Amino acid sequence: MKLKGQCAIVTGAATGIGFAAAKRLAEEGASVVIADIKGHEAAATDLTAKGLDVVAVTADVSRDDSVSGLVKSTMERCGRIDIVVNNAAMASQLKPGPFEQKTAEDWLRVYDVNVVGIFRMCRAVSPHMRAAGSGRIINLSSGTAFKGTPGLMQYVASKGAIISMTRALASEFAPDNILVNAVAPGFTLSENAAAKPELRPYSEMAIATRLIKRDAYPIDLANVIYFLASPDAGFITGQVIAVDGGSVFH
Template structure:
C-alpha cells in the first residue's frame, strides 16, 4: 500500500513497535517525522530511515505543543498521518490492582490517555488541512479481554479505544479517519521483562499459535494510514493472530 509523499508523524518511534512501524512506512514511501522521549535512540532510528527526529515528552503538554509547531514548520502545515504509538507500560509485568501506587497509576494515564488526546488535538488542524488525514492509535488487546494484574495499563488502553470511537465522529466531517490497532504481547525490547508464563499464555491461546512479530502490526498500520482506509474509521482491529475476536 503506497504512502508516497504522505507526511506521517510516529510517536514512540525510537525502538520496538514504533521503530518497526516507521521502517514499514518508510518502505512504503512515507515522509516520516519520528518523535520520542528517548532522543539518542530516536535519532539513530531516524538516521537509519532518512527521517527527521523531534523530541517529545507525552506527559508534558508544552512538549506536545512544541512538537506540533515543529511538525507544522516541517510539513507546511499539512500532515497526512499520525501514529499515536508513544506510551508507557508501567506494571505490565503483572501487579494486583490493590498494590498499584497512585503516582504510578497517574503517570500511566497522563502519558497513555492524556498524551494521546493532546497529541491528536495538536495534530488535528494539520490533518484536516491535508484533506486526507489518518490517525492510528496503538491500543492493546488487554483492554478487549480484561487482562488481570495490569489494571492501570488496561484502563489506559481501554480509554484509547473509547477515544478512537468518539473522535471518529468528530473528525469524520473533515474526512479525517481514525482507527485503533490492539496487538497482543509482541516480541520487543519493552516485553523482555514480562514473565515467560504470560508469553506462553498468549502464544498457546492464539488461533494461529506462536509468538507475534512487530511486522504483523506494522503492515496493518500502514494500510490504515492509506487513502483506502477511510471507511474503517472508528474501528478497533485486534491484530493478535486470533487471540481475541470482536
C-alpha cells in the same frame, strides 16, 4: 509507494512497534518523524542509512509544550501532517501487582501518557488536518482491554479508554474526512522483549490462546498500521483491529 508525498508522525518510535511502523510508512514513501524521549536519533540514523526519509524529534506526550513543539517542527519540515500513529505509552516500566497496592499517582502517571497523551497529539494536529480536509490517526490500544488481564489494572483501563476515545474522535473528525482507528496488539515479541528471557513464559501463554500458533512481531502490527494509513482503508473509521493471531474476536 502509496504514501509518497505524505508526512507522518509516529510517537514512541525509537523501538518495537513504533519503530516498525515508522519504517513501514517510510518504505511506502512517507516522510516520517520519529518522536520519542530517547533512542529516537539512533533509530532515525538506522533508517536514513537505508535511504528512508525520516527525522528524529524529541517529544514527550505527557507535556503540552513538547507536543506543540513536535507538531510545529513537523509542519516546518513538511508543511503538512497526513498521518499520526499514537504509539507512545507506559508499559514495560510497570510492575504487575494487586490493584490494592497501586496508588492514585500510579494511575495518573499511566493515564497522562497513555490516554491524555493521545488527546494532546490529536488536539495539536487537529487544525492542520481539518484545514487540509483529510488525515489518518491510528491509536495503539491492547488486547488486554478485551481480556481484563490481572495485575495491571491501570494499564488495562488506559488501553480500554483508548478504544472509547478512538470512537469519539472518529465521530468528531468525520466531517473533515479525518479517519481514526485503533490497533490492539497481543503480546508482541519486540527486540526488547526478546532480550528478556523472563518474558518468554508470557509469550508462550499468549501463543497458547491464539489460533495462529506463533509469536507476534512488530512487523505484524506495522503492516496493519500501514493499511489503515493507506488509501485502501478510505472507508474505515472508528474501528479497532485486534492483531493477535485470533486470541480475541472483535
